[in-house]
Amino acid sequence: MRPLLDIADLDIVIAGRRVVRDLSLTIAPGETLALIGESGSGKSMTASAVMGLLPPGARIADHARLRFDGALLKPEDDAAMRPLRGRAMAMVFQDPMSCLNPFMTVAGQIDEALQRLGTAAAARQRHGRLLELLALVELPDPEAIAGRYPHELSGGQQQRVMLAMALAAKPRLLIADEPTSALDATVQADILALLKNLQRTLGNALLFITHDLAAAAELAHRIVVMQAGRVVERGPTAAILDDPREDYTRKLVSTRQMLATPPQASPVARVTLPKPAEPVLRIEGLVHDYPARRLFGRPFRSLNGVSLTIAPGETLGILGESGSGKSTLARLAIGLAPAAAGEISLFGTPIVGLARLDRNLRRRCQIIFQNPYGALNPRLTIEAAMREPLELLGLSGPDDRARIEAALSDVALGPEHLARYPHQLSGGQRQRVCIARALLSEPELLICDEIVSALDATVQMHVIAMLKALQARRGFAMMFVGHDIEIVRWVSDRIAVMHRGRIVEQGPAATIVEAPAESYTQRLMAAMPRRPEMTKLIIDSEALPNGAASLENH
């Protein structure tokens, strides 16, 4: 059968840098091809090239040949591409909130796509078709949704609207560029299921771009793995997952495998500790309100009666979807935001109502944030950034430099990084600097607020493996806030599941994940994309990072 899309020798150059090199792939009619890679691997560029939507400054080399249903595509000729877009091929993007026009109702935006089809249909017919489309993407009450603006919809609803819009013309090729990565886990699963369903009923080919191996495994017939602009491996989904040939693919696959086995190191640390006399952190009935945004408005209650304790050396995972209040909880626990009611005691000292923590308390508990790009001052060298906490906490001494070097070597960064600025480091390196900085004062409690969610999958694993190894050696307690079930489970001894400002369930990590009692937790766990074969795979001991020592520089 003639392939629907045939890309041969695609080279994309931006400012002299080849972001995609010699890429060739084909998609048959009705087939799903997953293009997998980490950020910067060129997968989104490839999709943009097919649609002719490359950013200004990006150029396609002359020898590249892109064919759609046998006809040559000219991606750089906007006028030639326009008749194809929104008719034969359509695209769904990553962040539905910013990809929908905020000034137009849902109906207006879908109607635009329908008007383009040229079937001089009357307004009423188009409206009927519009409602049909909204029902097709399984939106409840299409009539009401049609009249709303994008900001009045949830993330999942927005992405469904995007899909409805893309499907308006019954395209033969649908390109989905990370359609679920901006969404919560439960919503992600729904959207993936919807994509699969739609394809079965509509029969379109799907180019599915993702960084998430599990999602690709669920959806795709074939997988193409990209790294640094090149295709490193390709083949049927099962073959790639079961028998990855290339080093990079093995790493991708093994990072998920690593999560299936608990870290060996963590229990050891706690056994050596004496019987805990008092918890490092005790929270009782904590309430927090975000102030009302307008006069007479009701404040938003982000935390509603949260109680928990963390014992010395213990890791408590806080698992929740966006908006569940988990990050607010992390900030309150360390006195960065005021509580409306409830009690927080850090190492036995009540901190609610304190204007600021004293030096000693601040030394004993540290926090690491989600975004390593924002957490480091771009104008300070790594050494200066790491000196700061020492000086502020009054720990400065003549051996500062040696201590900073030792802290960096703990996170597998050499002293050559001291003189560098944050922009000269990769995301993973930056987050490791943040970890090293937080550990300089030898805290007894480390609060990690989504510390790996901004990083690529393989880097995520390195960072958390390193963190666990450090914890095993130093014995600090952790509050690990996250939304990725597998990661939180891997890191934590106990897990508290948060939903709408409350802890719905709390218990040992394995129990929460394997045998959740509450219905919300059950739904959350069911949404986790999981392939039975993946957990059954023989664990390749070589690929498993056992601690900081085996880590490469990422």
Added chain:
Amino acid sequence: MARIVAVLASLLRGLLQAAFIVMLTFFLCRVMPGDVVDVLGLEGGLTVEQQVEMRRSLGLDQSLPRQFADWAGQALHGDFGRSIRFDRPVGEMLATALPVTAKLAALSFCFGIGLALLLAIAATARPSRWLDATIDFVNTWSIAVPTFCAGVAAILVFSIWLGWLPVIGGLLVPVLVIGVDNAGQVVKSLREELREAVMLPHVRTARAKGLSPWRIAFAHVLPAAMPIVLALSGLVLGGLVAGSLTMEVLFALPGLGSLTLNAIHGRDYPIILAAVTLIAVALVAINTIVDMLHRLVDPRLA
């Protein structure tokens, strides 16, 4: 409902500001050395007794707060008093001056914003060195050349060298001068805003839908830039009130600016206060309208 409350709240804030401006003006007038009687006395050679009598009849001998209270009480009833110099009702004098200023301001505003939009949209739709150079030139012109200099130059060129237009009474030249000045103030920001707006994700979505460039420009790019257009328009309109003052004097237009300036020279308090009140209220109205339009354009603000 929430929309209306928000607009009313901003209107109330604006009116309070206006009241404060008027109060400040009242006291500043009295801080200036010499009052209206001194000025008339110098011109008309009034005796000291006549001056004292005049101050008493005008109520100028009373305490300042008392005078302000009296004036405010009458003004709230719509009575702005009589001009001391011309002995005519202030309301009547304003009514003849206002249309001149309003016409000048409206025409210059439309010309200025229109020119800026035209240049910015053209430069975004068809990027070219020439258009960018033109935008830079207009921008630099408005920063470097004060309107009164440009006005004098325009008189020289159009009226004296070319002999095309009457210098006095014609609106064309002042509108050109103020309009170009306004355009220069906003064109650069507009250009940048549009440059960013075309890169927005939802504009890419519109392209992926295969819409025509015109449709993309008017339905997707311009709405995204509208908040900035509105904010800049508000600023320009506010500046026009000050701008028209020099232009009216330079081109001898009998507008609000000329009237106010003469009143300040003559210490004609009722006219100064009435004019300032009018201008302050107009500014509040402009702000409120801009705010309302902003809410209308952007559904997220509702």
